Amino acid sequence: MKTFLAIILRDVTLGFRAGGGATQAAMFFALVSLVFALAIGPEPARLSALAAPILWAGALLSALVSLDRIFQSDYEDGTLDVLVETADLLELRVLAKAAAHWLSSLLPLIVAVPLFALLLNLPVEGYWPLLASLLVGTPALSLIGALAAALTLALRRASILVSILAAPLYAPALIFGVGAAEAGAAGAPSFVPTLLLVAASSLFALVFAPLAGAAAIRFNMS
């Protein structure tokens, strides 16, 4: 547990230091939101209807662009050797790396969501459902992303392949996440059940990502 926390702490620290990329993910998120807003035009009604999908898509894209950071640098500088060498359970290391990715790349962005929701004219009733669906659903992005990153860690210029592998598995979290945010905003009775499906996406990712990710790392180290 102590080493688990130590790895998370180190990765989060590295993420926020110069060149760490955590701020890059947040800036990318801002950029995506801005680009969508510009493309859709200033009409408030259209923007407010699309605010939740835009912010979810922005979170997903920010996750995708930050994935190759999860294992690549550790692989290149030899840290991964040490992480594997000292691991009782490699699965827990993968879990720690995914948690660190979520904390450094996605949590700051969720914190910033209310601001962007304001810019995109999201109705007040939509804030809590959107934040809830992001909090429950984005762990799936980090977990699945860690698996995709583990699969491609030995490849140079893997960022596109990482996206190709991760994106199809992101679909349930995205679809149900947006669905829950919209149902919640509309006060529809399907809010809670949809949110449960978002949670299920994260939980299933929690089950298979560490197992498959650890297997992928073992094969990539050999």
Add this chain to the structure above:
Amino acid sequence: MTRKQKRGVFIGFIFAAAALGVFAVLASLNSAIAYFYTPSDLQKLAKPPAGVIRLGGLVKQGSVAYPGGSTTVQFVVADKFAQTRVTYNGILPDLFREGQGVVVEGKLEPDGSVEASQVLAKHDEKYMPKELADALKKQGVWQEKNAPHS
């Protein structure tokens, strides 16, 4: 903790997560997560949803009308408990007819009707030669079971 104990705890943790995930799915399946709202769903909403919605149900028998002989068509989409009026200006799919299941995409108007931008016909899983259907109808054993599959 030894490695064996850690592994035991981890496996327990994995199973717990999987069980929770299955539970979440089952709990959510009890209430329909629809591609569309039904007319009764729309009535139950606390606040009418902004933007584009989808409405699914049966085209009510005898409700299809072309006011003013134009291309604008009006009809009523109904389920067992409620109905919603729909206005649409455009080409209807081949399968559109009274009694048939449809999914309508459009904006919910303040008066509770839907201004459709697209009308989709829902097909059921029944496949039958035309001649056979006609024969059955003639014999009077034909049953209208075109309700959307639920």
Add this chain to the structure above:
Amino acid sequence: MNAALESRPDRQSRLAYRASLSLRAVSVSRAGRRVLAGVTFDLSPGEAIILKGANGSGKTTLLRAIAGFLPAENGAIEVQSGESTRSSASDRRACIAYCGHADAVKAPMTVRENLSFWARLYGAPERRIAEALASFALQALADTHAGALSAGQRRRLGLARLVIAAKPIWLLDEPTSSMDAASSARLVALIENHRREGGAVLIATHDRIEIEGARNFVLEALETA
């Protein structure tokens, strides 16, 4: 075992237990091609082996196979420690510290932060960080960002991990690359101390390295095809 370690205050007995390594007819393949075949040798406590061989002869492959990163296709790689024989990769790792080509050093962190992260991973007590700094004369650089270190200084920091890990068997891949003479001498001294404590060392290198009583092995192409 850790408890026994903590109870001894003297620096001499950093090593809590001894272990010997034995390879029996080990063959290893990479990418479907056999790289090593019939590798057999023993490494007992207090011993040192220097492994030479041309580029591509499989030195790194052998070290990584022993460290358990890649599987041996045939044969047995075993670590004997006390009564127990460890043959699986994960069991072996408990007795092995591997320093590869890459230093595992994180540039944005200071020297001390790097060391204390390793200390966490290996479950080493805090005081060993100071020992590690001292063993490679890194005290003055302790709060420097690792990114500002020279290649040789980075290498020293990377090798200081051995002090933190405190494992009986060291596997060193080109440890003296980009090191100056003084640093190399420090490494040799560290190795000598490790052997006195009962540790064993396997070094793969092109460089000349003078280690008293070390056995020299060569990896070279087998005659039979």
Add this chain to the structure above:
Amino acid sequence: MIADLANPERFERFVKPFWLTASALAVILLALGFYFGLFHSPADYQQGDTVRIMYVHVPAAMMSMACYTAMAVASIVGFVWKHPLADVAAKASAPIGAVFTALALVTGSLWGKPMWGAWWVWDARLTSELILFFIYIGYIAIWEAVDDKIRAARLAAIVAIVGFVNIPIIKFSVDWWNSLHQGESIFRRGGPTIDGSMLLPLFLMIGAYMMVYAALLVPAMKNELSARRIARLERMGGVSGVRPE
């Protein structure tokens, strides 16, 4: 015995009779299926002649999932028992399955426009089938990206096994969610809801697609086995042993 089949020549000799049979059956069944489907089956009481798209669409959709299942099973076998033939079978299945998936999507789209009134809708069945296509792409991409074929096989196997979760989702999507896509009409309780006169061409086409899969799989596997052997011969480098100096 099974290990010997990893040799391309022996593999070819062993599977040649199967391949010839499958190819012949594929041609015959396709011809019969098209004949019955286009000329010798009735128009539907609601869909008219558009129903004939079903004879191309339904088998393609079934095979898109069957190929994936075969690929996942072969991946598990390759992962656990490390047998090259299983890796090769999994790899060779992927492009065939991807083509079946694309065919199902395209023919479904052609049917959807006149019937539903839209080329494409984002309902659960269509979306999950599209995701299947992207998983195939990801699987093929990782094979392409990793040079070392043994490692590529293991990593791709992980992708295939993880991606398998999508298969039950496709299958049961029409039951779990209120989808626009119609429900199961063949393998359902109470028997098929398709009239017998339409089932005949449908089953002929399903059989034909299976034979097409087998007929395409065998040469693809053989090619891959040969490519592997060539790669192995090219890489024939020295084997090192250790000796005291």
